[in-house]
Amino acid sequence: MNTIVPNEFEEENEFNEKTRIIGEQSYQTLKPTLSKIIETQTQMIFDGKTQRLGETKESTIIDEFWSYYSQFSSENLPSEEMYYGNEFAELKITILIRMFQDFYLERIYPISFPVPIIHTSYRSSKNKSKNPAKMFFVGDTHGSFFDTIKLIPFFVKEIHKGEEKGYEVKIVFIGDFVDRGKLDIHNLLYILTFNLKYQKNVLLLRGNHEEISINAHYGFGTRVMKHFSQLLFASFNHMFKDLPLIAIFHCNEGGIMCLHGGIPIVPNISTGGYEVPQLNTFQFNNRQVWIDEMDEVTQQILWNDPIRNYDPNSPQKYFKSRRGIGFVFNHEIFNEFCVKNHVNLLFRGHQVFLEGFHKHFDNRFITIFSATNYVKKKIDARFIELDSGDIYNFKVHRIQNLSS
Ligand SMILES: [Mn+2]
Incomplete structure (x- = not known):
């Protein structure tokens, strides 16, 4: 059970004792704030309106953030201290967060279960033909605002092309918007704005960094507290808990799944075996700010990885992850999951590869990484383009080839 599989780029001990302590302290400190956050935000927005929000109407906030972020290029990046709205920045960001959160709450959690x-x-039949769709999948962006400002204008052009030619365009960001890079607040705000501006086209999934233990430890929390407040840090984490975990696209050739980390397993302690959950019937407890309060399947969806140097003769199908949380799983577990959940192709982020992507398990489990600068590594950052009518011929683009 404790055999360690060598893996040079795995985030060794990313979830360590320090993360655990910082996570628990941050959560316990913010708990009173979190318990009344909706009332606090509402009061803040109400008071802000009476101060005339720096001459802004609430309804124009998205457009204002949009034009603010559209001005930047590789030659003209914002500084860490420069936020839209100046003295009203925190208020405006709070309004943006609330709009974003309401959008996801209506979209994902409208029913009682x-x-x-x-x-x-995107299935089409003889009677009911549906236009094919073009899909784009983006992996971890962290604070790589430099890449995001190339990606978003490219996607806007693609959305307009789709409108002209009559096909749908979907863009999925597979989590990890914050931490690691200094411009992570900007990165997150630009992606949120893009999502609100193009609500039918954009979808964000939760990554393991959209959780308080990790984002309090790896940079985002420190920056939010430095430039803004503990209240805004609570607001961000309160919003992260409502991000969806999984997207599934049903196409003629099969099902495509996107999730941040990996395949969850439920170990059976008494038999030493395990079970792979059927997600549609699983009782998720995912809407938690802190990892310890989530169910194990949610934790693993955010954290698991495939076994990299898989030995097909090994009887062990999964191991504890060297990240300090979750598991690494083999091809057989992936196949079992696919059969149970009607998945043919899976795209995920989470793992750093210098070449920006990796195809595992007969090219059906694809890692995508979309940040050029990652800690001290230079990554050939990528994103995926896929046609719903031809899902196995997806393209892996280089972000550096996009103009900015
Ligand atoms: Mn990750």
């Missing part, structure tokens, strides 16, 4: 999965169908 919510499952954090978004289903979209």
Whole structure:
């Protein structure tokens, strides 16, 4: 059970004792704030209106953030201290957060038994033909605002092309918007704005960094507290808990799934065996700010990885992850999951590869990484383009080839 599989780029001990302590302290400190956050935000927005929000109307906030972020290029990046709205920045960001959160709450949790999965169908039949769709999948962006400002204008052009030619365009960001890079607040705000501006086209999934233990430890929390406040840090984490975990696209050739980390397993302690959950019937407890309060399947969806140097003769199908939380799983577990959940192709982020992507398990489990600068590594950051009518011929683009 404790055999360690060598893996040079795995985030060794990313979830360590320090993360655990910082996570628990941050959560306990923010708990009173979190318990009344909606009332606090509402009061703040109400008071802000009476101060005339720096001459802004609430309804124009999205457009204002949009034009603010559209001005930046590789030659003209914002500084860490420069936020839209100046003295009203925190108030405006709070309004943006509330709009974003309401959008996801209506979209994912409108019924009494919510499952954090978004289903979209691009199947066509003889009677009912549906136009094919073009899909784009983006992996971890962290604070790589430099890459995001190339990606978003490219996607806007693609959305307009789709409108002209009559096909749908979907863009999925597979989590990890914050931490690691200094411009992570900007990165997150630009992606949120893009999502609100193009609500039919954009979808964000939760990553393991959209959780308080990790974002309090790896940079985001420190920056939010330095430039803004503990209240805004609580607001961000309160919003992260409502992001969906999984997107499924049902296409003629099969099902495509997106999730941040990996395949969850439920170990059976008494038999030493395990079970792979059927997600549509699983009782998720995912809407938690702190990892310890989530169910194990949610934790693993955010954290698991495939076994990299898989030995097919090994009887062990999964190991404890060297990240300090979750598991690594083999091809057989992936196949079992696919059969149970009607998945043919899976795209995920989470793992750093210098070449920006990796195809595992007969090219059906694809890692995508979309940040050029990652800690001290230079990554050939990528994103995926896929046609719903031809899902196995997806393209892996280089972000550096996009103009900015
Ligand atoms: Mn991750």
